[in-house]
Amino acid sequence: MTAVSSRHLAFRREIIATCRQLGALGLNQGTSGNVSVRVADGFLLTPTSLDYEAMKPADIVHVRADGTCVGARRPSSELPFHRAIMDARPDVRAIIHTHSTHATAVSCLRRGIPALHYLVALFGGADIRCARYATFGTDALSRNLVRALAGRRAALLANHGLVVVGDNLAHALSLTVEAEQLARLCLATLATGVKPAVLGPAEMARVAKRFRAYGYRPVP
C-alpha cells in the first residue's frame, strides 16, 4: 500500500468490514450500494463497481475537503450524494446506501415509511421520507435526498433503495438493519389490505422524549 492509501487505515478496514456485513446480512449483494465515513480532511468512500469480497484498504477513495479524489480507483458513482450529505449535515459521520429488498420495495411505491411502529422515531421524526426519483449519480438525486433527509437519519430513494446516516459506521449499520425491518413491517401491514393505524405526532413526540431519556441523541 502506498503512503497515501495507508492513511486512515483503521477507517478503510472498518468500511470494508461494514460492506461485507451488509452482504452477510442480506442487505446488499455483489457491488450494489456504497459506504462512506467522515475523516479530518473530507471523507473516505467505497470505489465504484468493485466486489466487496475483493476490496482492499488501498481501494477506498479519499475525497478531500477541496473535492479532489485521492486513490487508485474511481469513487462510487454516488459520490455526488455522499458529498452533498457530508456538506449539508455536519452531524453525519457515516453514510450507508443499500438496495435492500424491503426498503427498495417500499421506495417503488414512492411513499415513505409511516409511524406504524414507535421505532420509526429512531430516525428523527414521525416517518422515513421517500426522496423524489432522479437518475443515480446525479445532482438532482443529491438535492432530492438531502431534502428528504432533513431532520432524519434515513430516507428512501424512489425506485432505488435506502440511505442511512449515523454517528459512526456501527451506528449507521444498526440503523440500516432497523430501517429494512421497518420497511418489511410496512409491506406486511399493507399486504393485509386493511387500513393500518399510524401513531400520531403527539405519541411520536412522547416516544422521542423517552428515547432522549435513554440517551438517544436527537437529530439536529
Ligand code: 13P
Ligand atoms: P457504485 O458501485 O458506483 O457505488 O454503485 C452502486 C450503487 O448502488 C449505485 O446506486
